[in-house]
Amino acid sequence: MTSQQRPTGRRGPSMQWSRLKSAPSDPLEAYGLPSKGETRLNDFRAQESYYNKIVERYMKFCAGAGGADKLAQQFEALHLASEAAAPAAGPTAQKTLSARSIANRNSSIELEMVLSAMRKLREAIVASHRVDRFAQRAYIFIIHASILSRAWESYLPALLYLLQNIHENTPMTTSEFNEFAGLHILDVACRQGDLATAFRKKSKVEYGYHDPTGRVDSLLKALVMDDWVTFWRLSKRVEGYQKRIMEFKEEDIRIHALKCMGRSYFTADRSFIEKCTGRSWEELVKKNGVGWELQEDGEKVVIRVPKTKR
Structure with missing residues (x-):
């Protein structure tokens, strides 16, 4: 066999392709957004498998935070991620980037990835017109996780779809319905600042909301009366998801209280x-x-x- 016939040239391309082969992708990034044309997540089994991966990743993230207080800091870091990721003004500022800032940024990236995966699953459930028990369970999980991270752009669409579509076909229990109807009322009152709509949602015309604890009723009255004493007292008594939504209103209440004290x-x-x-x-x-x-x-x-x- 001559030198021109030797199969040595076949090894080069093979080795080049092996070097260029990309590393295994993150399971949460295996799918694109259904709103951008992704259709593989329309399959029910794919949705359930993807949901399990999301739950596993989210629970791992929460467990790795090291306690409730640190977990709250990780959620808060999500809102500071854009500032932490911004390039520093100069070499001196670059050196002052602490290990804690880097850790917060990494945690924020992980949480953003989980939230992005939740959005993909949510869009897939809507695209496949799924309103069964799985859809209900998945949406409840997505709403709770999104509220804790204060990602209103994630929890609000999920909240509305759960109340208006899934509940109509797969009814929640009375306590579950009251929980999520109450969260929507709080969102309208605290984040959106629309008290008239919040009272209408609460009425029999829409949700016919019954609050066994009376806390949502008390909060609406406190907001109408600019009663910051009651607001702060309630913020310490409500459960975690309600408290997280109330935080959208805290700064308005605080500024109003400061102005009143400054005048009085x-x-x-x-x-x-x-x-x-x-x-x-x-x-x-x-x-x-x-x-x-x-x-x-x-x-x-x-x-x-x-x-x-x-």
Whole structure:
């Protein structure tokens, strides 16, 4: 066999292809968005398998957070991800990027991937017109997870589809319906700021919502009356999902309380101000720019000085 006939040239392309072969993709990225033309997730078995992967990944994420407080920080980091991912102003700023910031950014990327997978599953269930028990269970999980991460663009469409489509064909229990109807009412009142619609949703005309705890009713009344004392008290008593939605309204309540105190008081106890605003004095100074003077004893705050009489 001559040198021209030797099959040595066949090894080169084979080795090149093996080097170019991509690594196994993330299971959550195996599908595209159904709204972008993906059809493989229309298969019911594929949906159920994908759902199990999402649940497993989400539970692993929660378990790896290291406790409820740290998990809450991971959820909060999702909203700070864009700032943490932005390039620093210069070499010095680059060096100041802490390990904690990097960890938060990585956690945010993982959570965003899980939320993206939830969206794909949600769109696939809608595209396949699925309204059975699986669809109900999957949507309940998606709503709960999305609320904890405050991803309203994920939980609101899921909440509406559960109440308006799935429930009509596969009814939830009374307690389940009241839970999710209550969450929608809270979203309308707190995040959207539409109290009239919130009261209409609560009425017999729409949901005929019954609140066994009375907390949603009390919250709506507190918002109508600008009653921040009741608002903060309720925020400590409601369950986690309700509290997470109420957080959308916290800053409005806080600013209103600060304005009222600024017009009504010359001095006030630090503890009273913290109670009325739901935030520590240090946070009020740092995050809200409160410029009132804290006395040396650390207990009294001078809000404004009376004008001297001429």
